[in-house]
Amino acid sequence: MKARSFFRTIQVKLVIIYLLLILVAMQLIGVYFISTVKNSLITSFTNNLKEQADILSKFAATSLAPNMEGEGGSAENTTEDLNLVVRNLFSISGAEVQVLDANATVVATSVQGHQSYIGQKNKSLAVSRALQNIPDNEEEIIDENNTRKKMVALPVTYNDKVVGAVYVVASMTELYETVNRVNQIFFSGTLIALGLTGVLGIVLAHTITSPIQGLTRQAEAVAEGRFDLKAPVLGDDEIGRLSMAFNEMTSRLKEALSANEEENEKLVSVLSNMSDGVVAADERGYIIVWNRRALELLDVETFQGVEMASLLGLSRDKLAEVQAGRARTILINRETAEEEESGADGSLLKVTFTPIHRRDKGITGTIAVLQDVTEQEKLEQSRRQFVANVSHELRTPLTTIKSYAEALEDGALEERELSERFVGVISNETERMIRLVTDLLHLSRLDSNQAPLRRRQTNVHEMLDEVADRFSFQLRQKSIKATVQVDRGLKKAWLDRDQIDQVLDNLISNAIKYTLDGGKIYMTARKTEDDSLLEISVKDTGIGIPKKDLSRIFDRFYRVDKARSRNMGGTGLGLSIAREIVKAHGGTISLHSELNEGTTVTFTLPLLQEGGESA
Template identity: 35%
Template sequence: MKKKIGFFQSIDFKIVFVFIILLLVALELIGAYFVRQLETKLIDNFQEERRLQVGFLDNTLQPLLKDDKNLSLNEEITRLLTDFSGNGVIEAQVINPKHRIIGTSDSTNQSIVGENSNDRDVHQALLLNSKITSQYRDQTTNDRIWKLVSPIIASDGSNKVLGAISLKTNIETVYEQIEEITFIFLNASLISMGLTILLALFISRAITKPIAEMTNQTVQMSGGNYSGQVKIYSEDELGQLSLAINELSIKVEDAQESTEAERRRLNSVLTHMTDGVIATDRRGKIIIINEMALEMLNTSQEDAVGQSILKILKKENEFTLRNLLKNDQELTFDFSTPETPLILQGGFSLIQRETGFISGIVCVLHDITEQEKIERERRDFVSNVSHELRTPLTSMKSYLEALIDGAWQDPAIAPKFLQVTQEETDRMIRMISDLLNLSRMDASESTLALEYVNINRLFNHVLDRFDMMIQSADQFEKKYTIKREITNRQIWMEIDTDKMIQVFDNIMNNALKYSPEGGVINCSLKETHDNVIISITDEGMGIPKKDLPHIFDRFYRVDKARARSMGGTGLGLAISKEAIEKHNGKIWANSIEGEGTTFYILLPYVPYEEDDWE
């Protein structure tokens, strides 16, 4: 934002002020010198004129003063002095060598003629035979009086002092003339000062107007507006500067557009990156953080920017910036909560200039939660498969070794040993079949053989089969009751019949296995607006709350010993979940320990009219 400049802070005022100061100094120097020289010249001329008058009077008086027998000397001198008065002469006196006044030009003061002069200047002039000058102010008129006392010396070579002439003149007119000239000079100075101010303003405006336009253009450039151009008034230095600013504006606009395009590309890349990116300054303070990093670290832009990267990554107690950069391997950060697992892997690199100066750090965060989960599941899978295969193989090996050792000859033992071997073989075959099914689902090789099926009839068919199995003593030793609550409306759905039957079988088998003697299994099929919900509830031992989130994991067993003794592979629910999710449905369970468990299956349902089939 352009700051408003007051007049007294502007260049206009400064240029005018400098011009006035220079003019005042010049006028002061010139005026002082001129007035002084004028004053000296006028006073010198005035005094020289008076000296000439006194000299003329001296020449006139010498013949009279040499004639000692002239009885009318006083009258002649008085008449001569009377004619001499005027032209600024206040009084002229002639004094003889004995200090007696023998004539005066003052007609009102003729009584002093014949009296001795008490004038000290006269005495000094007669004594020293030299002219005496002095200047003083009249007590009455306050005018300046210039006084000249000149001895009258005989011009015949005898150097005899014949007397003295005392001349008093009014020099005030000279000073008045000097004051008038000084006043005229001051008026001329004031007029010249006014003209100088106008000229200075014109010159300053001629200079500051281009500067103001250049300033305005640079302010617009700083605000991002590069469209303006500075007007070029001349081809001098200011004109060249204006041209340079116009060229700079064009270049800065091009550079800004290029930088802005790069910034938008960078922001787009950072925004759409699946990895978190954090950039810091050389002190490790965060200056850039993208949305993915904010989401990973569960923080906001305001809270993150300015914070130490070690603090935001919760490593301030384990690492320093130097140690962090020396560590060549990527670091793992565990931000998991009881509700949400989150494991991040971070790599660090330096931001260096060509000189080698380190100006910051870049950290790239990868979310490896799923990788860690997959790796953990892989390890668990390998461990479980190894364990599940080793148990029947060990059992089979023991029985086969017994048979080889001669037990095959015992008709009471051999059939039992062979039956156990067959059961363990069937168990391994079932496990391998389940593993192959899961492998196909994971690899998306298993496709659904979809067909429109009446889900009511299909569910009833599965339950009828289990009713038959319950009634057969060969299948189950305990007795159960299956209760049904199935909607009367016939619901047709597009499903894979074999996979859906497998899901129902897995859940019903678990319900039958874990229900007590005489237990009731409640089966329900209901329709909502756009879903079909199937539930199967048993009255078994229930599932602990801590185990409930994991029952659909592969090989996971709540009671491992009991499940294994019942012949389970630990893959049934995992296969059921995969099958339901391929139908875009959901499967989950609710359980209360000691009371039983309910499995829910939700399948999307799009009703259709019979006309569609016609």
């Protein structure tokens, strides 16, 4: 392992790179130089053979000419003369020179031991080509002794006629020995150059790697949390500027970490002193952050390694809905052991979920805010119970009052004009109180889930048209134009027609009450983008609602202008009833309003198939 890590160091890599560069350069130079020297020696050797062969051919031309002319008397003298000339004047070390006549017969040879060749024919291809007056006839051959030789054959001409040929075969052993010596010299020079380069490479590499090692030590110190050390700056080159940049980065990182620690302390302080409990879970659902108030509300000692789903008693499907943002708020009951023994009601916690989003990664966690709403829920429950009790207690006397009023209307009193006026007032007040009691009873049934839904397939367009027809008289009285618009793809929906009619009646009634003469009312219905919800909205051009009242507009008995609402016959329960009906259908309702510009109330209902299944 140590040897492997040693060869992975930058210093060794630089030295190896230097050596490889020198080796490649020397090899390229050596190949070119040796090839050039070899070619030069071979060319010089060949030219030397050709020059001597050319000189010999000129001497032999006059000697071979009588043979062409058929002077047989002097042939033997000519052969002896040529042998003498070839042996004495044209002897080449390690070479054999032969003179041949026009019939390729050996006339003379320079080798004493080859005198028996005289009178025999030389059947070499080069000789045949020379006798055909082809001047360039040379080739390298390897004889039976594995000796490389150079062969040259030149024609001998006399009066432009080929009278014979000169054949030269010379050994190239000395030439290749010279080339081998050059190779050895070059190889020795390469080894010396590599040695010197290795030494210089180590020195140069050390000058580069030494500052890098200092930066490495500084980086390791920063990783351990020590920011006081500074990397040495040994020059103004690239590594020196890198060291300065690294020192600057270390200073800024120290400042950033200090600021981050300060912010973390602030966050911890805020979380610790919050009146609400806060827990945060990672993408797997395990709690990673919490505050002291959350421990108190959930009555546990720690959240370390605890899943949020098991802690809050949620199923994995419900937690997935929460993480996807489809269920932002839930209520959970918590009962301690003492409360279970005493039979007292447990605490009610309101949990508000917020998904944690990270860029390019989607949802990476969930934050849950816990609020103790036990007292609030008790007050709300008491108010609901009060409304139910009062409604039941007042219904009988109100019915009696209505009966007496009818008797008065029948002429029971003698003063007809006065009695009719009294009867009218009693009748109006009675009707108003009956409406109030009816609304309270309806709310009570909705709160206690005693008003089951009777869903049936309903034509949405027909339902909205019938609502407009029911209020046509009031619309004409105030010259208000009502418009119904339904998307083409929306035909029918499964819903409780009677209850949704009541929602629409309340919304249209409010719109007519608070829209001035000559105004407009728009009723629209459409599907949401994912085709899972039916969205119905009622928009008017009325007086609008102040922003300060929007947050409480759905509260029971809440009126923006109490005196005016009573004069118009309002009970303050219409929007509350509408909200409860929509909630019973599994939908939501919202209101948007601008003062003196108009109000838009929108509610959504799940699009269900027959049998109550989601569409």
